[in-house]
Amino acid sequence: MMPLIEIRMTVNGREYGGRVESRLTLADFLRNELNLTGTHLGCEHGVCGACTILVDGEAVRSCLLLAVQADGATLMTVEGLADGDELHPLQAAFQENHALQCGFCTPGFLMTAYALLRDNPNPSESEVRQGIGGNICRCTGYAPIIRAIQQTGTV
Amino acid sequence: MDIHEDIARPELARMVRGRGRFVDDIKLPGMCFAAFVRSEVAHANVKSINVEEALKVPGAIGVITPDEVLPHVNPVRPAAPGSSEFARPYDRYPVPPRNGDGWKVNFVGDPIVAVAAETAHAAQDMVEAVVVEYAPLPTVGNVEQALAPDAPTLHAGMGDNIVFHREFGGGDVARAFRQADLTLEKTFRFPRQTAVPVETRGVIAHYDRGEERLSVWASCRSPHLVRTTISAVMRLPQHAVRVISPDVGGEFGIKGAAYPEGIVLAFLSRKIDRPVKWVEDRMENLLACGHAHEMVVEVSAAASSDGRILGVDAKVLVDQGAHTLGPTSAGLEPMTAGQSIVGPYRIDNFRCDAYGILTNKCPGAAYRGVGTVQGVFVIERMMDMVAARLGLDPAEVRMRNFIQPQDQPFNTSAGRLYDSGDYPDTLAKLLDVSGYERLRAAQAEARAQGELAGVGICCFVEHSSTGSQDYRRRGVYGMPAFDSATIKVDAGGNVLVAVSAKSTGQSHDSVFASLVARELGVPYETVKILEGDTDAVPFGAGTGVSRSAVSTGGAIRLAAQDIKRKAAEIARFFLEGEGEALEIADGQIYAAADPSRRVPFASVAAAAHDASRVVSLPDSIERGLQSTRTFDPPHQTFGHGAHLAFVRIDPETGIVKVEQYVCVEDCGTIIDHVIVDGQVVGGVALGIGNALHEELVYSESGDLLTGTFMDYLVPTAPDIPAIQTTHTETPSPFTEGGVKGVGEAGTVGAFTAVGNAVADALLPLGVEVTHPPVGPQRVWRLINSGAEAGGGQGN
Known part of the structure; x- marks a missing residue:
């Protein structure tokens, strides 16, 4: 076994610690060590965007970061969006607009959209298209995802 | 009977909270992790397999080699091609079969050894440590090489590489050609593509030695068919096998079969007495999950001077790869492509010679629009070519050839019975909704400025809901419907x-x-x-x-x-x-x-x-x-549609921009508009990707050159235009409530509407589009060569 490195981080407002191999990705740490399986892996080479989470407020691909790189960081995953039973407006809009079919890419889109709307609360359709251009959805054809994000933006 | 009310959809509520439960989210007590050693050579005899070092890796649990599986399995069925009377039987095993004193591998990515370890990382370390020695054989790289008289054969006992062959049709094709005012001969080449669900394949196998029972969690769409195959291959009674399919992260046809990896995993679990999980990575998915759509279609059409298609003669050569994985025999793509060529048209004289051919590439699976996508492309391109030759509008040529609604149900010369549909009305609606005249005017204006703009139409029927009678008509046996x-x-x-x-x-x-x-x-x-x-x-x-x-x-x-x-x-x-x-x-x-x-x-x-x-x-x-x-659906249903794409092409870069997309769909009685629209719009996006970008390219030595998402390009939001959908509803006389299937219609329509639009844009340059995808490289070459470009887009 490789030597283990101690790390600490805040995820969805909760403190976590662990001892990990240096080669463990942040995505694998979240999914397998913290049981936060809402973050999905679609390509593990940084193209599909399914594993997008927020690290210190920035939308990043958790498959391209090592867990040790997130030592000391503040993270937010899809599990942190809702306030208890109350859905985040983005989640509600995705549901209402049928912006998902199989749902596998959805967490990545939600986190990407969260950062997009924070930086640009009223994006045009074209800005949304560009903004989610790093996420792959094979089911919906993107139209309902764009509608959901724009609808949330104008709330 | 549409669901009008705004109903709660529990399946969506779970997903937006990140509470889906996919295979990779499941943890069983004592579970360990598997990985596969895969062939690095396209065609070879494996001389030796050495696992000694792998077993010394920290965290190693065990391995399973071909000889530990072969004595205990039956050949894979019903996925074996022998389940059709027109298919050539051969024995297919979940591991490389014995070949003299070695084992035969047939494609780069062919699984040879499975390893198990305490962590997924350790399993990868074990894979690296397994040493496999190959004696390479000549590679069969495409259908032409596979059909050569001296071609090496992939499977012992077959004698050649033809796994399916059927000639079918109706009417008198020779007479049609004698009476023709105009004949066209074209060869179409279709790219190898794959479904790419965002969730890759995943399997957990747990053989419980106490209960003598195997449980398999698999990302699949047909749990009972997977159970049937596993029990048959492993010689277990069906009640000793339980298959669970949790949430599935997309599949588009490709997760229909019981894959060899799942069966090997079951043996591995039984051997090491632990539950074992395998989730393929994206490189494995592109390399070895299942490929589709690659075929060559040679076609001749006879037409009258008023644009009527009198007869069509086609030869379909499907590149199946090393095996066929689909559950309905090797005839799936060849027959579907061939039968789709007559489309919504009254073509009384038709002949098709359809082949399924084996090559040293990833095995063939089903992918949304199976064969229909290609058959429709062929006839719809021919419609446009006839229109161009006769100086007629492409929409008008289609109107002159449609099967009329009063002739439904209609027996086609390709051996299908259409149930219902008013094809002329659907096209008329498309022309109206899309503002066809206005688009043609915009095109004329663009051409006057020296710009490239094109309008593409695709009219099609889409079969769905195959019943047992349909399978029997196609000569497919042992396939529950x-x-x-x-x-x-x-x-x-x-x-x-x-x-x-x-x-x-x-x-x-x-x-x-x-x-x-x-x-x-x-x-x-x-x-x-x-x-x-x-x-x-x-x-x-x-x-x-x-x-x-x-x-x-x-x-x-x-x-x-x-x-x-x-x-x-x-x-x-x-x-x-x-x-x-x-x-x-x-x-x-x-x-x-x-x-x-x-x-x-x-x-x-x-x-x-x-x-x-x-x-x-x-x-x-x-x-x-x-x-x-x-x-049991008493008969296939045939939804239909008419799609239109308007594209502009940048002559400097060859980049195609789809500016407008309109479709009119008819899937019989609609149960739920939201779901139907979701299927259509999502299908169109997939079809646009298929038409413009998606292509798996192999080197001459049989190595996959497009093994990541940097090379195999799937469309993202900026690539997809707003898609306008309209419906007509022609109930099927054959089904409960008059419903028809709709899952594949969008893909079928979009592939050709975009292909035809690009061809239309390039028409003034005197080039023809017969080799999709029509992405920037191929279009640029067409623009600059003035002739159809050959070879892979990625080359």
């Missing part, structure tokens, strides 16, 4: 519905629950759908061939009728009215003549379970309130 539903009403009046279909993103939870609620007259919230567990749901074909609305929907309707009959019978003990007509609505059973005389459905359910304080049923009434019914 029915689906099933069990409706159980509990003592509290809640309704559990277990079905053989498996949602992979089609919202079965809400669609089927609304169907049940409507049929039974009970509140939607009281209905729960259960899928994806062979221990809990009745046997049936599962999802595929755009069939669930028809076949599982049909079974649900039949079971619901049983429940209503029984509920009415019991209600009479509450209402004390002999023989009067009863109705069910809003959870109440009431006298039709006097709705104030009523009893809650829940009270009836309680009585059925001897749990009512009001009514005790006599012994003559059988207890319980449940029914299991099956539905």
Whole structure:
């Protein structure tokens, strides 16, 4: 076994610690060590965007970061969006607009959209298209995802 | 019967919270992790396999090699191509078969050894440490090489590489060509593509030695078909195998088969006595999951001077790769492509010579629009070519060739029976909705400025809901075509519905629950759908061939009728009215003549379970309130549509921009508009990707050159235009409620509408489009060469 490195981080407002191999990705740490399986892996080479989470407020691909790189960081995953039973407006809009079919890419889109709307609360359709251009959805054809994000933006 | 109300969709609510449960989210006590050693050579005899160093890796648990599997398995069926009378039988095994003193591998990525370790990382370390020695054989790289007289053969005993061959058709093709004013001969080459669900394949196998029972969690759409294959191959009774399909992160046809990896995993679990998980990475998915769509179609068409197609003669050569994985035999793509060539047109004279051919590439699987995509492209390109030659408008040529609505149901010369559809009306609607005249004017203006702009039309029929009769007509045996539903009403009046279909993103939870609620007259919230567990749901074909609305929907309707009959019978003990007509609505059973005389459905359910304080049923009434019914679609349904794309091409870069996209769809009676639109729009996006970008390219030595998402390009949001959808509804005379399937229509329409639009844009340059995808490289080459470019787009 490789030597283990101690790390600490805040995820969805909760403190976590662990001892990990240096080669463990942040995505694998979240999914397998913290049981936060809402973050999905679609390509593990940084193209599909399914594993997008927020690290210190920035939308990043958790498959391209090592867990040790997130030592000391503040993270937010899809599990942190809702306030208890109350859905985040983005989640509600995705549901209402049928912006998902199989749902596998959805967490990545939600986190990407969260950062997009924070930086640009009223994006045009074209800005949304560009903004989610790093996420792959094979089911919906993107139209309902764009509608959901724009609808949330104008709330 | 559309679902108008804004219903809660439980399947979506879970997902937006990140509470889906996919294979990789499941952890079993004692679970370990597997990985596969895969062939690095396209065609070879494996001389030796050395696992010694691998077993020394920290965390190593064990390995399984071909010789530990081969003595204990039957050849893979029903996925084996021998299940069709036109297919050539050969024995296919889940591991490389013995070949002299070695083992034969047939493609780069062919699994050779499975390893198990305490962590996924350690399993990868083990893979790196396994040493495999190869004696390479000449590579069979494409259908031309496979058909050469001296071609090496992939499978012992076959003699050649032709795994399927059937000649079919109708009328008198030779006479049609003698009478023709115009003949066209073209060769179309279609790219190798793959489905790319965002969730890759994943399997957990757990062989419980106490119970002598195998449980398999697999991301798949047909849990019962997977169980059938596993039990047959592993020589286990079916009740000793349980297949569970949890949430599936998309599949588009590719997760229909029992893959060899899953079967090897079961052996591995039995050997090491641990549950073992394997989730493929994206490189494995592109390399070895399953490829589709690659074929060469040589076609000749005879036309009259007024644009009528008199006859078509086609030869379809499908590159199946090293095996065929699809559950319906090697004939799936060759037959579907061939039969699709006549499209919505009255072509009385047709001949097709369809082949399935083996090559040293990834095995062939089903992918949305299987074969139809290519057959439709061929005829729709020919329509445009005839129009160009005769100086007619492409829409007008189509109008002159359509099957007329009064001729439905219509027997085609390609051997299909269409059920219903008004094709001229659908095209007329498309021209109207899209503003066709205005688009042609915009095109003329662009051309006058020296710009490249094109309008592409695609008219098509899409078969769905294949029944057992259809399989028999196609000569396919051993393939169940029915689906099933069990409706159980509990003592509290809640309704559990277990079905053989498996949602992979089609919202079965809400669609089927609304169907049940409507049929039974009970509140939607009281209905729960259960899928994806062979221990809990009745046997049936599962999802595929755009069939669930028809076949599982049909079974649900039949079971619901049983429940209503029984509920009415019991209600009479509450209402004390002999023989009067009863109705069910809003959870109440009431006298039709006097709705104030009523009893809650829940009270009836309680009585059925001897749990009512009001009514005790006599012994003559059988207890319980449940029914299991099956539905075998009596005949394929044929949805149809007309799509239009308007594109502009940048002559400097060859980049194609789809500026407008309009489709008119007819899938019979619509059950749920939101779901239908979702299927159509998502399908169109997939089809645009297929038309413009997606292509798996192999080197001459049989190495995959497009093994990551940096090379195999799938469309993202900026690539997809707004898609405008309109519907017509022509009920099928063959199905319960007149519904037809719709799952593949969008893909079929978009591939050709975009292809034709690009061809139309390039028409002034005198080049022809016969080799999609028409992405920047190929288009740029077409613009600059003035001739059809050959070779892979990625080369």
